[in-house]
Amino acid sequence: MLKIFKYFRSNEWIQAAVSLVFIVTQVWLDLKLPDYMADITRLVQTPGSAMSDIWEQGGYMLLCALGSVVSAVIVGFFAARIAASFAQRLRSMLFAKVDSFSMEEINRFSTSSLITRSTNDITQLQILVTMGLQLIVKAPIMAVWAIMKIAGKGFEWSMATGAAVLILIVMIACIMAFVIPKFKKMQTLTDNLNQVTRENLTGLRVVRAYNAESYQEEKFEQANEELTGTQLFTSRSMSAMMPVMSMVMSGLSLAIYWIGAYLIDGAQALDKLTIFSNMVVFSSYAVQVIMSFMMLVMMFILMPRASVSAKRINEVLDTEPTITDGSLTEGQPGLVGEVEFKHVSFKYPDAEEYVLQDVSFSVKHGETIAFIGSTGSGKSTLINLVPRFFDATEGEVLIDGVNVKNYKGEALYNKIGYVPQKSVLFRGSVSSNVAYGENGKEPAPAEQIEKAVAIAQGTEFVEAMEDGYYAEISQGGTNVSGGQKQRLAIARAVCRNPEIYIFDDSFSALDYKTDRVLRNALKKETAGVTSMIVAQRIGTIMDADQIVVLDEGKMVGKGTHKELLETCRIYKEIATSQLSEEELAS
Numbered sequence: 344m345l346k347i348f349k350y351f352r353s354n355e356w357i358q359a360a361v362s363l364v365f366i367v368t369q370v371w372l373d374l375k376l377p378d379y380m381a382d383i384t385r386l387v388q389t390p391g392s393a394m395s396d397i398w399e400q401g402g403y404m405l406l407c408a409l410g411s412v413v414s415a416v417i418v419g420f421f422a423a424r425i426a427a428s429f430a431q432r433l434r435s436m437l438f439a440k441v442d443s444f445s446m447e448e449i450n451r452f453s454t455s456s457l458i459t460r461s462t463n464d465i466t467q468l469q470i471l472v473t474m475g476l477q478l479i480v481k482a483p484i485m486a487v488w489a490i491m492k493i494a495g496k497g498f499e500w501s502m503a504t505g506a507a508v509l510i511l512i513v514m515i516a517c518i519m520a521f522v523i524p525k526f527k528k529m530q531t532l533t534d535n536l537n538q539v540t541r542e543n544l545t546g547l548r549v550v551r552a553y554n555a556e557s558y559q560e561e562k563f564e565q566a567n568e569e570l571t572g573t574q575l576f577t578s579r580s581m582s583a584m585m586p587v588m589s590m591v592m593s594g595l596s597l598a599i600y601w602i603g604a605y606l607i608d609g610a611q612a613l614d615k616l617t618i619f620s621n622m623v624v625f626s627s628y629a630v631q632v633i634m635s636f637m638m639l640v641m642m643f644i645l646m647p648r649a650s651v652s653a654k655r656i657n658e659v660l661d662t663e664p665t666i667t668d669g670s671l672t673e674g675q676p677g678l679v680g681e682v683e684f685k686h687v688s689f690k691y692p693d694a695e696e697y698v699l700q701d702v703s704f705s706v707k708h709g710e711t712i713a714f715i716g717s718t719g720s721g722k723s724t725l726i727n728l729v730p731r732f733f734d735a736t737e738g739e740v741l742i743d744g745v746n747v748k749n750y751k752g753e754a755l756y757n758k759i760g761y762v763p764q765k766s767v768l769f770r771g772s773v774s775s776n777v778a779y780g781e782n783g784k785e786p787a788p789a790e791q792i793e794k795a796v797a798i799a800q801g802t803e804f805v806e807a808m809e810d811g812y813y814a815e816i817s818q819g820g821t822n823v824s825g826g827q828k829q830r831l832a833i834a835r836a837v838c839r840n841p842e843i844y845i846f847d848d849s850f851s852a853l854d855y856k857t858d859r860v861l862r863n864a865l866k867k868e869t870a871g872v873t874s875m876i877v878a879q880r881i882g883t884i885m886d887a888d889q890i891v892v893l894d895e896g897k898m899v900g901k902g903t904h905k906e907l908l909e910t911c912r913i914y915k916e917i918a919t920s921q922l923s924e925e926e927l928a929s
């Protein structure tokens with residue numbers, strides 16, 4: 344928990360220190376009030392006291408109360424400021440950290456949990472800092488100070504206060520023993536609820552089309568009920584605490600007056616007034632002691648949840664990405680767009696089985712290499728090793744003669760134009776999506792964007808949109824069709840002017856004609872750029888310079904379309920299932 348506060352900045356510590364001064368001032372002023380009250384009691388009971396003296400003491404009391412309010416406002420102001428800026432910084436740090444994660448870390452934490460950690464968990468800490476400064480610091484100061492004030496003022500009263508404090512401690516301990524574990528569980532349950540909500544929202548169309556609303560609702564209800572049940576349990580336990588506290592507080596006041604009555608009754612006439620005055624003062628201080636315990640209870644409510652949140656945030660911040668940058672910015676001199684796999688094997692983190700086994704091939708500058716195989720044969724996995732979404736478990740992946748691990752991330756990505764299997768568009772315009780990111784060159788001018796869209800066969804539909812290249816794209820590209828999305832994703836890679844294209848089944852949403860026209864345009868306009876293409880259709884890849892056939896992660900064939908038809912049984916099976924006799928013969 345305390346570890347998270349290392350992210351406090353020095354100006355926040357300074358503000359916290361200033362707040363501390365005001366907290367001490369406030370406690371001092373609060374504890375001064377009973378002294379003036381004692382004076383007023385004494386003056387009222389003393390015959391011949393001047394009214395002006397009573398007014399004077401009353402005036403001081405008023406000033407103390409006002410001072411206390413002003414101090415509380417100042418502390419509240421600083422606490423809110425510190426908490427808000429601390430939360431803002433933590434959010435930025437988490438965002439940057441998650442950005443640096445490889446797929447392994449993202450999968451390990453899960454996207455929903457990372458979202459909860461960046462939002463809900465940080466809010467818990469923000470609340471703790473806001474309240475904590477006022478409560479956690481104030482409560483012990485007030486308790487110790489108030490106890491010091493009443494010490495020696497009456498043995499019987501001190502015993503009564505001690506008994507009340509003991510009852511409170513026992514009660515807090517009992518409740519906390521049951522409640523703290525539940526608080527700890529609450530964040531995990533919030534994660535779970537987010538996960539179910541997210542799954543439902545992203546898959547809403549499938550949920551509707553399969554009449555699965557009630558199934559999803561059941562899942563949601565279960566997660567919701569678990570969270571609600573836990574929240575209710577903690578709230579009920581807490582709600583029992585407050586009345587008991589008030590009862591103890593009232594009981595203590597009653598006990599003090601009761602004891603006081605006996606003491607006054609048995610005292611000499613001269614001492615009666617002193618005892619009465621002491622009794623009034625004592626009961627005020629005793630109330631302050633109990634109040635400080637109440638504040639501590641509030642802290643006990645906030646602390647467990649916030650400490651779980653702090654742990655969860657620290658977990659993310661302390662995780663080092665498994666994929667770290669190298670230092671090189673250039674490949675070997677004279678090499679451009681060359682890719683080589685040397686005996687590459689790969690298994691996913693925590694998986695037992697190898698998904699790729701001993702894959703070797705090389706592609707020269709400007710060549711096209713294609714990968715084909717049944718579903719799950721490892722094509723996407725293979726191609727994902729080039730932009731280092733994962734690192735090869737064994738063997739080497741080289742670009743321009745240099746292991747991809749040795750490149751600076753930025754330099755490596757500047758060489759690559761990657762089009763994923765599932766096209767991703769961001770909220771913005773057509774242009775901002777096509778000219779997305781940086782590639783170490785000048786920002787793409789409008790003509791370059793238009794040319795890229797033209798190569799990706801998107802001109803017609805983009806120009807038909809109301810604002811053309813400035814037409815709005817919704818989050819996730821929900822306002823364009825699957826094929827249009829894919830074309831814009833391809834245009835984004837083209838606009839980047841890369842040395843190597845990586846198309847991970849990126850033509851699947853295009854009709855055959857567009858697929859062919861697009862590939863011809865790519866070949867013509869981007870000659871000299873190496874292409875790595877994963878495809879399911881033979882038609883998409885039959886012109887490639889090399890085709891690699893994968894089966895259960897092993898390379899079972901390598902060559903041109905014609906060669907493979909002769910030498911590779913699996914390739915021939917795929918080809919005969921997709922092409923007509925004439926196409927096969929041609």
Ligand SMILES: Nc1ncnc2c1ncn2[C@@H]1O[C@H](COP(=O)(O)OP(=O)(O)OP(=O)(O)O)[C@@H](O)[C@H]1O
Pocket residue numbers: 450691694698716717718719720721722723724725848
């Ligand atoms: N993140 C992951 N963690 C563990 N295993 C995975 C992961 N992603 C894929 N796999 C497994 O790796 C194997 C290869 O998957 P991959 O996506 O590379 O196949 P593919 O040939 O591209 O399939 P498709 O043509 O269906 O896209 C599959 O058996 C799959 O279950």
